[in-house]
Amino acid sequence: MKWIEKYSTVLRISLQNTFVYRSNAVGGLLFYSLFIFVFFNLWRAIYQGGEVAGYSLTQMVWYLCMTELIVFGCKSSVFGQMNEDVKSGSIAYQLNRPYHYIIYQFSNALGGMIFNLLIYGTMAIILGLIMVGPIPGFRISALPFGLFSAVLGITINFFFMMVLGLTAFRLEENTAFFLIYQKLVFMLGMFIPLEFLPKWLQSIARCLPFSYVAWAPARLIVAFSWDFFWQVIPMQLLWIFISIILSVSMYSYGVKGIQAHGG
Amino acid sequence: MSAIEVRNLNKLYRARVKEEGLKASFRALIRPSYKEVEAVKNISFSVEQGEILAFIGPNGAGKSTTIKMLTGILHPTSGDISVLGLDPTKERKQLSYRIGTVFGQKSQLWFHLPPTDSFTLLGAIYDIDKMILKKRIEELTECFELGDLLKTPVRKLSLGQRIRCEVAASLLHSPDILFLDEPTIGLDVVVKHKIRELILKMNREQGTTIFLTSHDTGDIEQVCRRAVVIDHGEIILDQPVKKLKYDYLNRKIIAVRYDVDQHMEMPKGVTLEKAGKMGARLSVDTHICPIDEAMRWIISHGGVADITVEDPPMEEVISTIFSHQAVTG
Numbered sequence: 001m002k003w004i005e006k007y008s009t010v011l012r013i014s015l016q017n018t019f020v021y022r023s024n025a026v027g028g029l030l031f032y033s034l035f036i037f038v039f040f041n042l043w044r045a046i047y048q049g050g051e052v053a054g055y056s057l058t059q060m061v062w063y064l065c066m067t068e069l070i071v072f073g074c075k076s077s078v079f080g081q082m083n084e085d086v087k088s089g090s091i092a093y094q095l096n097r098p099y100h101y102i103i104y105q106f107s108n109a110l111g112g113m114i115f116n117l118l119i120y121g122t123m124a125i126i127l128g129l130i131m132v133g134p135i136p137g138f139r140i141s142a143l144p145f146g147l148f149s150a151v152l153g154i155t156i157n158f159f160f161m162m163v164l165g166l167t168a169f170r171l172e173e174n175t176a177f178f179l180i181y182q183k184l185v186f187m188l189g190m191f192i193p194l195e196f197l198p199k200w201l202q203s204i205a206r207c208l209p210f211s212y213v214a215w216a217p218a219r220l221i222v223a224f225s226w227d228f229f230w231q232v233i234p235m236q237l238l239w240i241f242i243s244i245i246l247s248v249s250m251y252s253y254g255v256k257g258i259q260a261h262g263g
Numbered sequence: 264m265s266a267i268e269v270r271n272l273n274k275l276y277r278a279r280v281k282e283e284g285l286k287a288s289f290r291a292l293i294r295p296s297y298k299e300v301e302a303v304k305n306i307s308f309s310v311e312q313g314e315i316l317a318f319i320g321p322n323g324a325g326k327s328t329t330i331k332m333l334t335g336i337l338h339p340t341s342g343d344i345s346v347l348g349l350d351p352t353k354e355r356k357q358l359s360y361r362i363g364t365v366f367g368q369k370s371q372l373w374f375h376l377p378p379t380d381s382f383t384l385l386g387a388i389y390d391i392d393k394m395i396l397k398k399r400i401e402e403l404t405e406c407f408e409l410g411d412l413l414k415t416p417v418r419k420l421s422l423g424q425r426i427r428c429e430v431a432a433s434l435l436h437s438p439d440i441l442f443l444d445e446p447t448i449g450l451d452v453v454v455k456h457k458i459r460e461l462i463l464k465m466n467r468e469q470g471t472t473i474f475l476t477s478h479d480t481g482d483i484e485q486v487c488r489r490a491v492v493i494d495h496g497e498i499i500l501d502q503p504v505k506k507l508k509y510d511y512l513n514r515k516i517i518a519v520r521y522d523v524d525q526h527m528e529m530p531k532g533v534t535l536e537k538a539g540k541m542g543a544r545l546s547v548d549t550h551i552c553p554i555d556e557a558m559r560w561i562i563s564h565g566g567v568a569d570i571t572v573e574d575p576p577m578e579e580v581i582s583t584i585f586s587h588q589a590v591t592g
Contacts, residue, residue, distance in 0.1 A: 002390050009387035013373065013380055020375040020416075093371040096334045097388050098359045104388075172279070256338050 006099060007107040014111025025116070029123055032072050036124075039064050040131050053195035058132040059222040060193075065124040066150075066218035067190045073117035074154055078109050079178050082165035086258075095255065102162060102247055109158055135222060145229055146221035152236040153213045157185070159243030160209060166247060169254030184208075189215025209239040264348075266440055266472040267310040267333060272342035274303040274328050274496075302328040304496040305342070312439075315466055315473040317487035317504065321578045325496040326476040327366075330444050333474070334364055347439055360389060363433035367445035370425065371432055372417045378428040379413040382435060389436035396435065403431040407461060423454035430461065440472040441465065447482055455479075459486050478577040480512060494581050499588060510587070511580050515554055516573045517545045522566035530560055541568075546575075 018025075040061055047057040055063065082105070085091040094101065164181060167174040188194065189211040194202050205211045216232040280298045281291040303325045310316050320326050331337040333344060335351030335358060344351055349358045372381040379400075386396035404413060407427045417425060426446060433441060443462070447455040463486060465471045477483060483490055483504055490507050492500035500507070520542035527543065529535055532551025537544040547557045554572075561567065575583075 006387050006390065009384055013376070013384045016380060017373055017376055088369065089366070090369045090371075092331060092334075092336050092366055093364070093369060095336045096355060096359045096362075096364060098356050098390070099388055258337065 007103055010099075010104055010107040011111040011114075014108045015114055016111075018112055018115045025119060028072060028075070028116075029119060032068060032120060032123055033127060035068060036061075036065055036127050036131075053193065055193060055195070055223070056136075058135050061132045062128050062135055062222045063193060063218045065128045066221050067214040069117070069120045069124045070150065070153060070157070070214050070217070071190060072120045074109075074113055074157060075116065077161055078105055078158060079161040079165040082162075083168050083174070086168040091258070095258075101255075102251055105162065106158060113154065139224065142224035143221065146217055146224060149220045149229075149233060149236060150217035152233070152240060153217045156209055156236060156239045156243060157213045159240065159247050162247040163243060163250050166250040166254045169258045181210075184210040185213050189213070189218075193219060206235075209243070212236045212239055264312060265309040266312045266314070266347060267308075267474065268343070268345040269309065269329075269333075270307050270343040272303055272306050272329070272332065272344060273301070273340045274325070274332060274337065275340040276300040276302050301496050303332070303339075306493070306496070306498045308491055308498065308501060310472060310474060312472055313466070313470045314489060315462075315487045316475065317483040317490040318474060318476040318493065319478060319483055319490055319577065320476075320493040321478055321581060324493045326493060327444055328496075329493070330364070330442050330474070330476060334362060334442060335359070360436060361438055362440045362442060363436065363438035364442045365426075365430050365433045365444065365446050367426065367443070367448040370417070370429065372425070372428060374417050377414045377416050378409070378420075378432070381417075381428075381432060382413075385432055385435050391436055399435055399437070403434060406464065407431045423450055423457070426450065426454070426458060427461070430458065434465065434471075437469065438471065440474060443473065443475045445477055446475070447477065447479055455481065456485075462486055480574045480577060480580065484508060484512065492581065492584060494585070499581070500584055509550075511583055512574065513549045514575050515547045515549060515557075516575055517547060517557065517561065518569075518571045518573075519543055519545065519561055519567060520569040521564065522568050527564065530557075533557055533560075 043057060043060050043064070046052070047060065051057075052060070082091075085094060094104070097104075160181060161178075164174065164177045167177060188197075188205045188208070190213070194205055194211050194215045197205065212232065212235055216236060220229060220232070276299070277297045278300045279291070280296055281287055306325075306329070318326055318329065328337060332339050333346055333351060335355035338352050346358055347361055349361075351358055371385075372378055373384075382396075382400055386393070391399070400413075404410065407430070409428060409431060412420060412424050412428060417428070420428065430443075430446065441462075446462075447458055450458065459482065462473055462475070466473050473486070475482060475487060487504050490500070490502065490504050491498055492507075516536070520539075522541070524540060527535075529545075530552055532548040534546045534548075535543055536546050545557075545561075547554060549557075552560075561570070
């Protein structure tokens with residue numbers, strides 16, 4: 001059980017580190033609120049009663065609160081950090097330690113996210129309640145399933161960022177991958193629900209990982225159904241599996257040819 | 264038994280090359296051209312357990328590349344390495360429990376947290392028992408005089424204080440070998456001295472093998488017993504520091520400024536490098552003209568306004584070694 005202690009210490013120290021950025025957290029919360037408020041008004045103007053693609057205005061606003069919670073909560077991106085480590089050469093310190101680099105980074109990222117998710121989560125609930133009130137027919141008993149899916153979504157996001165970040169071991173410049181990935185996640189479910197997109201695009205997106213980061217959990221939270229749950233959870237698990245395999249093989253490939261810069 | 268064995272080690276890099284200008288940039292975009300850089304060329308050496316070895320050379324000589332191969336971060340292109348009987352490339356994890364590294368220009372401490380948190384983390388990473396870790400931290404705190412530093416966020420430490428914490432962090436798991444890559448870079452004279460003393464102490468008390476790279480002649484003179492000089496990826500010299508000192512570090516550069524105009528006759532062993540109206544830059548061969556004689560001679564002219572004594576830079580020492588070797592073959 002030594003390894004549990006090892007990685008839980010990593011998580012704890014990383015969590016401690018996030019407490020340092022207090023003003024950063026306040027600024028982030030303000031920006032988050034502003035963002036939600038602007039889009040709340042936009043959606044209110046678009047919705048003149050009724051629903052769009054099965055989402056009522058209340059659900060839409062909660063949907064937005066949830067997807068943005070994932071964006072803001074997972075801001076400390078493993079991708080950016082790895083790029084910086086490779087470019088500054090401090091990767092040299094991280095590679096010759098007795099741990100598995102990927103698990104280390106995962107615990108590190110989790111530690112960095114817990115606090116953020118808590119504060120943005122609280123803010124999401126407050127904003128949602130103030131702007132549109134609770135969703136009619138919302139069952140609190142279904143919430144854990146939605147949250148479970150959110151954890152899976154965050155995990156998918158982490159490992160894909162890891163895969164992209166690992167390209168830094170071999171490539172000089174890799175930010176383009178990150179931008180493409182980010183935009184895909186944004187367009188395929190983060191900004192608007194997948195149902196708003198044309199049918200053909202929806203069916204493509206359902207086969208890709210990007211929508212399972214934010215769309216699947218957010219929809220489960222605002223409009224839970226067992227049917228949908230059993231549709232998306234296996235897909236999420238599949239993508240986690242694939243992304244882990246990818247990052248492990250990328251790692252073992254990358255580490256052999258790493259170009260350690262500086263000094 | 265030797266702690267480190269290196270046989271015919273090579274490291275080839277593929278570096279992208281691009282000529283100047285927009286046109287060339289565009290060409291490189293479509294068809295990038297590469298050139299092979301031999302960072303380390305066929306080097307062999309061994310280090311005994313408990314030895315203090317200086318691995319020296321100018322910037323870009325291949326020192327860091329070698330350290331990174333010895334610690335398993337970089338994979339060699341060809342050749343054999345054995346560190347504590349392990350192959351760093353294949354057994355990096357086992358090896359990492361037994362070696363410590365300090366990269367002077369990088370930090371392993373968490374920037375916003377006090378060093379004690381980083382120590383706790385490293386303790387967990389190296390599977391050190393909590394009680395043992397506590398004792399070890401106390402030991403190192405005393406030895407490195409860390410005291411209050413341990414509770415101060417790293418960002419508020421001075422460079423010298425931080426490096427002391429960095430070295431202590433690398434010693435938490437009581438490694439058999441400590442690799443130090445430019446540990447004194449950017450430090451002032453007093454702190455440099457302190458770090459050197461600490462390194463010596465670790466070696467004396469715990470028998471830690473020290474592998475140190477530097478381009479500071481002081482590091483080598485004051486800490487190491489043996490020096491390997493590397494330039495352009497090749498070992499050009501491997502001998503005791505004593506001999507190196509006698510053969511190559513026998514020159515001092517003295518810059519002196521007078522209050523009044525001087526006309527100086529150079530004594531034997533002193534050559535004029537640069538002459539100004541009121542001052543001069545002199546090179547003293549201490550074999551021929553011992554430094555105290557040279558100083559007395561300088562002062563005898565009277566009216567010294569300012570004087571500095573320096574060691575020749577590493578680059579110069581290396582070129583002397585080169586020219587010497589070219590003569591003796």
